[in-house]
Amino acid sequence: xxxxxxxxVTEPEGSxxxxxxAGEVLFKRFTFNQLVEHWVMIATFMLLVVTGxxxxxxxxxxxxxxxxxxxxxxxxxxIHHFAGIGMVLLGIYHVVYHVFIDKEPLLERKVWxxxxxxxxxxxxxxxxxxxxEHPKYGRYSWKEKFDYWGAFWGMxxxxxxxxxMLYPFVAMNYIPYAYVHLAxxxxxxxxxxxxxxxxxxxxxxxxxSPEVFPMSKAWITGNLSEQQMKHEHPLEYEEAMRxxxxxxxx
Numbered sequence: 001x002x003x004x005x006x007x008x009v010t011e012p013e014g015s016x017x018x019x020x021x022a023g024e025v026l027f028k029r030f031t032f033n034q035l036v037e038h039w040v041m042i043a044t045f046m047l048l049v050v051t052g053x054x055x056x057x058x059x060x061x062x063x064x065x066x067x068x069x070x071x072x073x074x075x076x077x078x079i080h081h082f083a084g085i086g087m088v089l090l091g092i093y094h095v096v097y098h099v100f101i102d103k104e105p106l107l108e109r110k111v112w113x114x115x116x117x118x119x120x121x122x123x124x125x126x127x128x129x130x131x132x133e134h135p136k137y138g139r140y141s142w143k144e145k146f147d148y149w150g151a152f153w154g155m156x157x158x159x160x161x162x163x164x165m166l167y168p169f170v171a172m173n174y175i176p177y178a179y180v181h182l183a184x185x186x187x188x189x190x191x192x193x194x195x196x197x198x199x200x201x202x203x204x205x206x207x208x209s210p211e212v213f214p215m216s217k218a219w220i221t222g223n224l225s226e227q228q229m230k231h232e233h234p235l236e237y238e239e240a241m242r243x244x245x246x247x248x249x250x
Contacts, residue, residue, distance in 0.1 A: 024225070024226075025225075025226045026221075026223040026224065026225060026226075027223060027224045027225075027226070027228075027229045027237075027240060028222060028223060029218050029222055029223055029224045030218065030219075030222040031222065032222065033097070034222070035219070035220075035222050037090060037093075037094060038219055040086065040090050041087070041090060041151075043083075043086075044083045044084075044086040044087040044090065045083075045087070045194075045198070047079055047080070047082075047083035048080060048083045048084060048087065048191070049191075049195050050066060050070065051066075051070060051076045051077075051079045051080040051083070052080055052188075052191055053066070053191075053192075053195070054066045054067050054076065055076075055188070056188045056191065056192060081166070084158075084159075084162050087155060087158075087159075088155075088159050091152075091155050091156075091159070110138065110139040110140055111140055111145060111148055112145075113142075113145055113149070117141075117142040117145060118142075119135075120135040120137065120141065120142045121142050123135040124142075136234045136235050137232065137233050137234065137235060137236075138233060138235040138236050138239075139233065139236050141232070141233075143205055147202055147205075150197065151194075154190055154193075154194045157186065157187075157190045158187060158190055158191060158194075160183075161183040161184070161186050161187035161190070162187055164179075164180055164183040164187075165180075165183055165184055165187060168180050171183075206218075206219070211228075211231060211232075212228070216228070
Protein backbone atom coordinates (compact mmCIF):
# COMPACT_ATOMS: atom_id res chain seq x y z
CA UNK A 1 0.00 0.00 0.00
CA UNK A 2 1.41 3.36 -1.03
CA UNK A 3 2.04 5.95 1.62
CA UNK A 4 0.35 9.32 1.10
CA UNK A 5 2.24 12.24 -0.35
CA UNK A 6 2.42 15.13 2.09
CA UNK A 7 2.28 18.69 0.83
CA UNK A 8 3.02 21.57 3.16
CA VAL A 9 1.33 24.81 2.17
CA THR A 10 3.86 27.41 3.23
CA GLU A 11 2.50 30.74 4.46
CA PRO A 12 4.85 33.12 2.59
CA GLU A 13 4.02 32.96 -1.10
CA GLY A 14 6.71 31.45 -3.30
CA SER A 15 8.24 29.18 -0.65
CA UNK A 16 9.04 25.57 -1.45
CA UNK A 17 6.66 22.71 -0.85
CA UNK A 18 7.54 19.72 1.29
CA UNK A 19 6.70 16.48 -0.52
CA UNK A 20 6.75 12.89 0.59
CA UNK A 21 6.27 9.52 -1.12
CA ALA A 22 3.83 9.40 -4.05
CA GLY A 23 0.29 8.19 -3.31
CA GLU A 24 -2.68 9.88 -1.71
CA VAL A 25 -2.17 13.61 -1.31
CA LEU A 26 -2.38 15.08 2.19
CA PHE A 27 -1.99 18.74 3.07
CA LYS A 28 -0.13 19.82 6.21
CA ARG A 29 -2.64 21.80 8.21
CA PHE A 30 -1.10 22.03 11.69
CA THR A 31 2.43 21.69 13.00
CA PHE A 32 3.26 19.31 15.85
CA ASN A 33 3.60 22.31 18.15
CA GLN A 34 0.07 23.45 17.25
CA LEU A 35 -1.29 19.95 17.76
CA VAL A 36 0.24 19.71 21.24
CA GLU A 37 -1.17 23.11 22.15
CA HIS A 38 -4.60 21.97 21.00
CA TRP A 39 -4.36 18.71 22.96
CA VAL A 40 -3.39 20.58 26.13
CA MET A 41 -6.24 23.02 25.51
CA ILE A 42 -8.71 20.13 25.19
CA ALA A 43 -7.46 18.45 28.38
CA THR A 44 -7.52 21.58 30.53
CA PHE A 45 -10.84 22.75 29.12
CA MET A 46 -12.57 19.42 29.76
CA LEU A 47 -11.22 19.29 33.31
CA LEU A 48 -12.47 22.82 33.93
CA VAL A 49 -15.91 21.99 32.56
CA VAL A 50 -16.28 18.78 34.56
CA THR A 51 -15.13 20.38 37.81
CA GLY A 52 -16.73 23.80 37.26
CA UNK A 53 -20.28 23.03 36.14
CA UNK A 54 -21.24 21.32 39.46
CA UNK A 55 -20.52 24.64 41.19
CA UNK A 56 -22.43 26.59 38.54
CA UNK A 57 -25.44 24.28 39.03
CA UNK A 58 -25.16 23.03 42.64
CA UNK A 59 -28.85 22.00 42.86
CA UNK A 60 -28.74 19.76 39.79
CA UNK A 61 -29.03 16.04 40.44
CA UNK A 62 -25.77 15.33 38.60
CA UNK A 63 -23.73 17.87 40.56
CA UNK A 64 -22.99 15.69 43.63
CA UNK A 65 -22.49 12.68 41.33
CA UNK A 66 -19.66 14.42 39.47
CA UNK A 67 -18.13 15.78 42.67
CA UNK A 68 -18.04 12.27 44.13
CA UNK A 69 -16.58 10.85 40.93
CA UNK A 70 -13.62 13.26 41.04
CA UNK A 71 -12.89 12.51 44.70
CA UNK A 72 -14.96 15.00 46.68
CA UNK A 73 -15.36 18.76 46.74
CA UNK A 74 -11.83 19.49 47.95
CA UNK A 75 -10.30 17.36 45.19
CA UNK A 76 -12.66 19.02 42.68
CA UNK A 77 -11.29 22.40 43.75
CA UNK A 78 -7.68 21.26 43.39
CA ILE A 79 -8.32 19.81 39.93
CA HIS A 80 -10.12 22.97 38.82
CA HIS A 81 -7.29 25.21 40.00
CA PHE A 82 -4.66 22.92 38.46
CA ALA A 83 -6.46 22.92 35.10
CA GLY A 84 -6.96 26.67 35.25
CA ILE A 85 -3.25 27.28 35.87
CA GLY A 86 -2.44 24.89 33.02
CA MET A 87 -4.69 26.82 30.62
CA VAL A 88 -3.16 30.14 31.67
CA LEU A 89 0.36 28.78 31.11
CA LEU A 90 -0.73 27.48 27.72
CA GLY A 91 -2.05 30.93 26.79
CA ILE A 92 1.19 32.59 27.87
CA TYR A 93 3.24 30.05 25.91
CA HIS A 94 1.07 30.58 22.83
CA VAL A 95 1.57 34.34 22.89
CA VAL A 96 5.31 34.14 23.62
CA TYR A 97 5.87 31.56 20.90
CA HIS A 98 4.04 33.43 18.15
CA VAL A 99 5.38 36.86 19.11
CA PHE A 100 9.03 36.08 19.87
CA ILE A 101 9.84 32.64 18.39
CA ASP A 102 7.78 32.17 15.24
CA LYS A 103 9.61 33.81 12.36
CA GLU A 104 6.54 34.86 10.40
CA PRO A 105 5.88 38.63 10.68
CA LEU A 106 3.19 39.21 13.30
CA LEU A 107 1.04 41.55 11.21
CA GLU A 108 1.13 39.20 8.22
CA ARG A 109 -0.50 36.26 10.03
CA LYS A 110 -3.51 34.94 8.19
CA VAL A 111 -5.45 34.55 11.42
CA TRP A 112 -6.17 38.31 11.62
CA UNK A 113 -9.76 39.29 10.67
CA UNK A 114 -10.07 41.07 7.32
CA UNK A 115 -12.73 42.79 5.24
CA UNK A 116 -13.00 39.59 3.21
CA UNK A 117 -14.14 37.78 6.35
CA UNK A 118 -16.97 40.28 6.77
CA UNK A 119 -17.92 39.74 3.13
CA UNK A 120 -17.71 35.96 3.54
CA UNK A 121 -19.94 36.12 6.60
CA UNK A 122 -22.61 38.03 4.70
CA UNK A 123 -22.25 35.73 1.70
CA UNK A 124 -22.72 32.72 4.02
CA UNK A 125 -26.02 34.19 5.24
CA UNK A 126 -27.15 34.70 1.65
CA UNK A 127 -26.01 31.16 0.80
CA UNK A 128 -28.24 29.72 3.53
CA UNK A 129 -31.19 31.50 1.89
CA UNK A 130 -30.21 30.33 -1.57
CA UNK A 131 -29.24 33.81 -2.74
CA UNK A 132 -25.50 33.30 -3.29
CA GLU A 133 -22.81 30.69 -3.78
CA HIS A 134 -20.86 29.37 -0.82
CA PRO A 135 -17.85 31.64 -0.15
CA LYS A 136 -14.38 30.35 -0.93
CA TYR A 137 -12.01 30.32 2.03
CA GLY A 138 -8.26 30.54 2.22
CA ARG A 139 -6.08 29.39 5.10
CA TYR A 140 -8.72 30.27 7.69
CA SER A 141 -12.44 30.91 7.27
CA TRP A 142 -14.32 33.53 9.25
CA LYS A 143 -15.72 30.70 11.40
CA GLU A 144 -12.24 29.50 12.34
CA LYS A 145 -11.06 33.02 13.11
CA PHE A 146 -14.14 33.53 15.29
CA ASP A 147 -13.29 30.28 17.10
CA TYR A 148 -9.70 31.35 17.65
CA TRP A 149 -10.28 34.90 18.85
CA GLY A 150 -13.33 33.85 20.87
CA ALA A 151 -11.23 31.30 22.74
CA PHE A 152 -8.51 33.90 23.23
CA TRP A 153 -10.97 36.45 24.64
CA GLY A 154 -12.66 33.83 26.82
CA MET A 155 -9.33 32.69 28.23
CA UNK A 156 -8.46 36.25 29.26
CA UNK A 157 -11.88 36.76 30.87
CA UNK A 158 -11.75 33.49 32.77
CA UNK A 159 -8.16 34.06 33.88
CA UNK A 160 -8.80 37.54 35.29
CA UNK A 161 -12.07 36.66 37.01
CA UNK A 162 -10.67 33.33 38.21
CA UNK A 163 -7.77 35.06 39.95
CA UNK A 164 -10.20 37.48 41.62
CA MET A 165 -12.27 34.53 42.87
CA LEU A 166 -9.14 32.69 44.03
CA TYR A 167 -7.82 35.69 45.97
CA PRO A 168 -10.91 37.76 46.85
CA PHE A 169 -9.41 39.55 49.86
CA VAL A 170 -6.34 40.56 47.90
CA ALA A 171 -8.58 41.78 45.09
CA MET A 172 -10.62 43.89 47.50
CA ASN A 173 -7.49 45.91 48.24
CA TYR A 174 -7.70 47.21 44.69
CA ILE A 175 -11.33 46.92 43.55
CA PRO A 176 -14.71 47.31 45.32
CA TYR A 177 -16.38 44.24 46.79
CA ALA A 178 -19.19 44.55 44.26
CA TYR A 179 -16.66 43.89 41.49
CA VAL A 180 -15.49 40.76 43.30
CA HIS A 181 -19.07 39.50 43.32
CA LEU A 182 -19.45 40.53 39.67
CA ALA A 183 -16.33 38.52 38.80
CA UNK A 184 -18.07 35.37 40.05
CA UNK A 185 -21.05 36.00 37.78
CA UNK A 186 -18.86 36.82 34.77
CA UNK A 187 -16.62 33.80 35.36
CA UNK A 188 -19.42 31.24 35.60
CA UNK A 189 -21.51 32.72 32.78
CA UNK A 190 -18.52 32.98 30.44
CA UNK A 191 -17.61 29.40 31.29
CA UNK A 192 -21.14 28.24 30.46
CA UNK A 193 -21.12 30.19 27.20
CA UNK A 194 -17.75 28.71 26.22
CA UNK A 195 -18.96 25.19 27.06
CA UNK A 196 -22.11 25.51 24.97
CA UNK A 197 -20.20 27.05 22.07
CA UNK A 198 -17.55 24.32 22.03
CA UNK A 199 -19.96 21.40 22.42
CA UNK A 200 -22.51 22.71 19.89
CA UNK A 201 -20.98 25.13 17.37
CA UNK A 202 -17.32 24.13 17.32
CA UNK A 203 -17.91 20.38 17.41
CA UNK A 204 -20.51 20.68 14.66
CA UNK A 205 -18.18 22.65 12.39
CA UNK A 206 -15.18 20.36 12.80
CA UNK A 207 -16.66 16.96 13.63
CA UNK A 208 -20.40 16.49 13.22
CA SER A 209 -21.11 18.26 9.92
CA PRO A 210 -21.97 15.83 7.08
CA GLU A 211 -18.71 16.62 5.23
CA VAL A 212 -16.45 15.25 7.99
CA PHE A 213 -18.70 13.08 10.21
CA PRO A 214 -17.89 11.37 12.54
CA MET A 215 -14.90 13.70 12.93
CA SER A 216 -12.08 15.45 11.17
CA LYS A 217 -8.75 13.76 11.86
CA ALA A 218 -6.83 17.02 11.45
CA TRP A 219 -6.71 17.50 15.23
CA ILE A 220 -4.91 14.14 15.52
CA THR A 221 -2.70 13.98 12.43
CA GLY A 222 -2.42 17.67 11.55
CA ASN A 223 -3.28 16.84 7.92
CA LEU A 224 -6.21 17.36 5.58
CA SER A 225 -7.14 15.20 2.63
CA GLU A 226 -7.24 16.68 -0.85
CA GLN A 227 -11.04 16.43 -0.84
CA GLN A 228 -11.24 18.36 2.44
CA MET A 229 -8.88 21.02 1.11
CA LYS A 230 -10.95 21.49 -2.04
CA HIS A 231 -14.15 21.78 -0.03
CA GLU A 232 -13.06 23.71 3.07
CA HIS A 233 -10.12 25.81 1.82
CA PRO A 234 -10.35 26.08 -1.98
CA LEU A 235 -8.26 29.27 -2.20
CA GLU A 236 -5.45 27.68 -0.19
CA TYR A 237 -5.72 24.55 -2.34
CA GLU A 238 -5.33 26.61 -5.50
CA GLU A 239 -2.29 28.34 -3.98
CA ALA A 240 -0.79 24.94 -3.10
CA MET A 241 -1.24 23.76 -6.68
CA ARG A 242 0.46 26.90 -7.98
CA UNK A 243 3.36 26.39 -5.55
CA UNK A 244 3.70 22.75 -6.62
CA UNK A 245 3.71 23.65 -10.33
CA UNK A 246 6.31 26.34 -9.70
CA UNK A 247 8.55 23.96 -7.73
CA UNK A 248 8.36 21.32 -10.49
CA UNK A 249 9.47 23.70 -13.23
CA UNK A 250 13.15 23.26 -14.23
